[in-house]
Amino acid sequence: MLRLLGVLAYLVVAITCAAAKGAPRPNIIYIMTDDLGYGDLGCYGQQVIVTPHIDRLAEGGLRFTDHYAGHTVCRPSRLVLWSGLHTGHTPIDDNAPYTLQTKDVTVAERLKAAGYATGCVGKWALGDISNTGHPNRKGFDYFFGYLDQSAAHNYYPPYLWRNMEQVELPGNQLGEHKNVSSKKVTYSHDVITDDALEFIRRHGREENPFLLHIHWTIPHTNNEAGRVEGDGQEVPDYGRYADRDWPNPEKGFAAMVTRMDGDVGRIVSLVGELGIEKETLILFTSDNGPHQEGGHKVDFFDSNGALRGHKRDLYDGGIRVPMIAYWPGTIEPGTTTDHPSAFWDWMPTACELAGVAPPDVADGISYGPILLGQPTEQKQHEYLYWSRGGIEAVRAGSWKAVRPGKGRPVELYDLRDDIGEQHDLAARHTNVLQQLTAMMQAARNGQQRP
Numbered sequence: 001m002l003r004l005l006g007v008l009a010y011l012v013v014a015i016t017c018a019a020a021k022g023a024p025r026p027n028i029i030y031i032m033t034d035d036l037g038y039g040d041l042g043c044y045g046q047q048v049i050v051t052p053h054i055d056r057l058a059e060g061g062l063r064f065t066d067h068y069a070g071h072t073v074c075r076p077s078r079l080v081l082w083s084g085l086h087t088g089h090t091p092i093d094d095n096a097p098y099t100l101q102t103k104d105v106t107v108a109e110r111l112k113a114a115g116y117a118t119g120c121v122g123k124w125a126l127g128d129i130s131n132t133g134h135p136n137r138k139g140f141d142y143f144f145g146y147l148d149q150s151a152a153h154n155y156y157p158p159y160l161w162r163n164m165e166q167v168e169l170p171g172n173q174l175g176e177h178k179n180v181s182s183k184k185v186t187y188s189h190d191v192i193t194d195d196a197l198e199f200i201r202r203h204g205r206e207e208n209p210f211l212l213h214i215h216w217t218i219p220h221t222n223n224e225a226g227r228v229e230g231d232g233q234e235v236p237d238y239g240r241y242a243d244r245d246w247p248n249p250e251k252g253f254a255a256m257v258t259r260m261d262g263d264v265g266r267i268v269s270l271v272g273e274l275g276i277e278k279e280t281l282i283l284f285t286s287d288n289g290p291h292q293e294g295g296h297k298v299d300f301f302d303s304n305g306a307l308r309g310h311k312r313d314l315y316d317g318g319i320r321v322p323m324i325a326y327w328p329g330t331i332e333p334g335t336t337t338d339h340p341s342a343f344w345d346w347m348p349t350a351c352e353l354a355g356v357a358p359p360d361v362a363d364g365i366s367y368g369p370i371l372l373g374q375p376t377e378q379k380q381h382e383y384l385y386w387s388r389g390g391i392e393a394v395r396a397g398s399w400k401a402v403r404p405g406k407g408r409p410v411e412l413y414d415l416r417d418d419i420g421e422q423h424d425l426a427a428r429h430t431n432v433l434q435q436l437t438a439m440m441q442a443a444r445n446g447q448q449r450p
Helices: 002-020 052-059 074-083 107-113 188-203 223-229 248-273 343-354 430-444
Strands: 027-033 062-064 117-123 142-146 159-162 165-168 181-183 210-215 280-286 323-326 335-337 384-388 391-396 399-403 411-414
Touching: 027 248, 027 343, 052 248, 052 280, 052 323, 074 107, 074 343, 107 117, 107 210, 107 343, 117 188, 142 188, 159 188, 188 210, 188 248, 248 280, 384 430, 391 430, 399 430, 411 430
Parallel strands: 027 210, 027 280, 062 335, 117 142, 117 210
Antiparallel strands: 062 323, 142 159, 159 165, 280 323, 384 391, 391 399, 399 411
16 A cells, blocks of 8 residues: 555656646647558558648657557557557567456556547457456546457457457348458447547547557558458548459558548547647557558559568568658647657657656657657667567667578668668678677567667
């Protein structure tokens, strides 16, 4: 009890000090898409798929050019985001099942303790009603969406979860194949988005700030439908792409991205209607690189842009993702940053903005100074690290080292001149290679060296 009172007292002092210094304590809307590539948005070079609302978000805010996901696939990337630990220190570094434990501290728990109303909609994947990993038990006052990662493949599920209760989606009915519905009426993405908007309306004018994580499943494919039907890009209609002479999976992929773009526009519009634009930080990113599944081909729309590889790779195409920050009155419009950052930086960033201390054990470095227009105050990582089984990658400055598999030699690239990681410089720069290889080993051995 004494320890709990001490923690609460510390949080009160931290919040008071932050307020005294004029810290902003904004509302935070963190939007994460699923399998959206670095090259899938107009503001990152996309030439075919139309994304006007997200492009305007970038024009009115800050675009990160060197932001990285926590991993190259879903569950471990989200675990990194919530925990502030890179995959050298998380319990899993692949898509193996994992349930958040009581000892695992999340961003939501930290901000809830700071007085934030906390909500999450969309895809969770780290626990359910039967265990410690349910969102309501990990800092979220409110949750609506998919608890199960596999079930989230299906855009027409029979139900979603609102906190601890199932909510039926009218007209949807599962067929004989897992995650493939025989009756498709209610589109889950639309229902989840409507719920997000309602959360913003509910909390947008309250005295205390709110944290809302929106984890859309778009444009992830329905893997099972792709195998059964040859097309996993489930979407109600093809919209403006219906008459294009493209394979149906590509029409579906483009339609999903543009549909999601319109929903970003709805969120920004609502924030404006409520008059809370200057008190609200909106972040937009993706959980990993673009997929090549369900009939969609990465090269069809150049989804990875100039980057090499895609989802499941540790070349930058699998882990470097779009990242846009929008905060009128605080973030200067039309700006960019090449500051190397990653999902494990979200924990300390959110804590800094909320005026509370991050966990003692973390790998992240807050990019709050970048958001607040104080780039000279921004601390830098010694390195960024990822692992997936025997595959590893580390970035230090402009240098990137990749171990493409167990027992295979480490490759070395200079991203400053070779963003596509085409020219292996390992033989030419042996000293640099040794330094980055040592960083891999240090991260793998659990050393906390952010």
